[in-house]
Amino acid sequence: MMIISHDRDLLDNAVDQILSLEARKLTLYRGGYSDFERMRGERMVLDQKLIKKQEAQRKHLQAFVDRFRAKATKARQAQSRVKMLAKMQPINALVMDEVRPIHFPAPEKLLSPPIIATDDVAVGYEPGRPVLAGLSLRIDNDDRIALLGSNGNGKSTFVKLLAGRLAPEHGTVTRAAMLKVGYFAQHQLDELDEERSPYDHVRDLMLDAPEAKVRGRAGALGFSGLTANNAVKTLSGGEKSRLLLGLATFAAPHLIILDEPTNHLDIDSRAALIEAVNDFPGAVILVSHDRYLLEACADRLWLVQGGKVTPFDGDLDDYRRAVLAGESQGITVGSKSSARPDPVQARRAAADKRAETAPLRKRISQAEVVIAQLTRQLHKLDATLADGTLFASDPARAADLSKTRANVVAAIQKAEEEWLAASAALESA
Ligand SMILES: Nc1ncnc2c1ncn2[C@@H]1O[C@H](COP(=O)(O)OP(=O)(O)OP(=O)(O)O)[C@@H](O)[C@H]1O
Ligand SMILES: [Mg+2]
Missing domain, CATH: 3.40.50.300 (P-loop containing nucleotide triphosphate hydrolases)
Structure with a gap:
């Protein structure tokens, strides 16, 4: 069977060889789409231009990570998002030069919710x-x-x-x-x-x-x-x-x-x-x-x-x-029953639930504050270290700053783990 498709999930699950048509050449790769992407990526990483490109992509990715940190409410989805991030880097690296970016113009100002x-x-x-x-x-x-x-x-x-x-x-x-x-x-x-x-x-x-x-x-x-x-x-x-x-x-x-x-x-x-x-x-x-x-x-x-x-x-x-x-029985959605609960009781239950989970939500927001602070500190350190002359003029200070930077990175990681753990606990609560 030969399949022509843009659906990477399908290609990953259904084929074992990929024939790629690029620059008027056919190249055969063994494996599914992810294998193909990895192998092609490895070949192309040698290309200096691509490294620059990757840098720009990483910025996009960072914005994405920041947004996810501020917003994710469901740890489950947060976790699959983290996995996703890991997966996303190679595909981004493969966005070819000739692929024009798509851009959606940002709205002038946000409206008062709900929209x-x-x-x-x-x-x-x-x-x-x-x-x-x-x-x-x-x-x-x-x-x-x-x-x-x-x-x-x-x-x-x-x-x-x-x-x-x-x-x-x-x-x-x-x-x-x-x-x-x-x-x-x-x-x-x-x-x-x-x-x-x-x-x-x-x-x-x-x-x-x-x-x-x-x-x-x-x-x-x-x-x-x-x-x-x-x-x-x-x-x-x-x-x-x-x-x-x-x-x-x-x-x-x-x-x-x-x-x-x-x-x-x-x-x-x-x-x-x-x-x-x-x-x-x-x-x-x-x-x-x-x-x-x-x-x-x-x-x-x-x-x-x-x-x-x-x-x-x-x-x-x-x-x-x-x-x-x-499929035939109908999917159970979440844990909510479709019968309407008594509103007073429901409100009371919701209030209880909120009180019960308050410490968790506090841990989450504290972790978010810590992450934001550390990230700012990291940006500052990076800006200072980016000045190439520092290493020549004051090597001791440069070494010191590098060490601080490593500590900050470790602390960010720890705070992120704390955030994920608290989010997971909140979700199971
Ligand atoms: N213009 C129309 N006039 C009458 N009935 C319609 C019209 N468009 C859709 N329907 C009916 O409404 C129902 C829902 O269709 P809809 O197009 O919203 O499905 P969908 O979830 O978007 O499906 P798909 O995944 O195939 O796009 C179907 O039973 C369809 O037959
Ligand atoms: Mg439709």
């Missing part, structure tokens, strides 16, 4: 026959939510509701004032005008801007110079997807909704998409069957199933196991 709240909403296509019902959910400024669920369960329906493309049949949807939503969906590829160019499409969004400015924006979307003038019908699937991603996020939205964004993107472009999502400071809702993308980007998982959308308490491995084990 969207739904209250007992039902939504569907025919009156009286909702696809989803009883939706009471909220979305905050920097949420990264992945929607899970089998084909036809209503993921696209749900995001159309959030994007304002479908009106609720019942209940209310409250949006923060001035909220801008960027909505990308695969079927919108048909909405691009085949005869017109990327330049024309960008022009439509900035009618009064001078030519040079429009060209600049088109260039930022990956269509620089004359390529901006080619008719959309001559673009590849991946190029069309990039154009559409650029147009959908053009207005610097507070919330970006991506409904299966990767279908036409190759593996390097997917890595670029992951970077774009992780660099974006607003909220992101992702629908994708690409496990790698979800692991790299999502902080929270919501399950779309049985006409409902419910937070899923676990990571993607748990989800896979649940799907394999219990």
